[in-house]
Amino acid sequence: MIALDTPAQLLLRPLTPSAFAPYGTVLEGFDSSDAPTAARPINNGSCWRLDLAIPLALSHASGQAGLAIYQAQARHFPIMVHEMERHALGSQSFIPLEGQRFVVVVAPANTLPGPDDVQAFVTNGRQGVVLHPGTWHHALLAVQAGAFVVLERHVPLGAPVDCDVTWLAAPLQVQDPNAA
Ligand SMILES: NC(=O)N[C@@H](O)C(=O)O
């Protein structure tokens, strides 16, 4: 009988600004009746504006801010994650257009991720994320199919692509967010 090793499990954590802070920033709305102190009413009070103090890195080394639409398929969970990537020179932001949830698998920048460095977060459908430059992450894992706006650093055709790839020592299994 060959014992098949069960893969190490990655528990899903709810996405919160404090838990995600080492990896990036959480984008989410707020209740205008309890607006953040940094928010201010605009447009004759019909809207609250909160300017985010996010050091977006989009123009390093002849880069420029670029928008893309990722039309994502729903991934099948539980899912094995093995390959991780990072964009050392640029922020990368994922903003769902259809209220779809997604799973963000990340590890701190600067060092190659070991199995204990990897964290998995699941959004609530009303959140987006801005990854810090260099944050190791798995490519987009949509829970529901749908379109995402991705704000990222674009480079001219022929310029070096800013995407380092690494593989975890062993694949990790991300639990099913629909079962969580
Ligand atoms: N590969 C690509 O265009 N997108 C990735 O960077 C990703 O994080 O999904």
Ligand code: NI
């Ligand atoms: Ni990426």
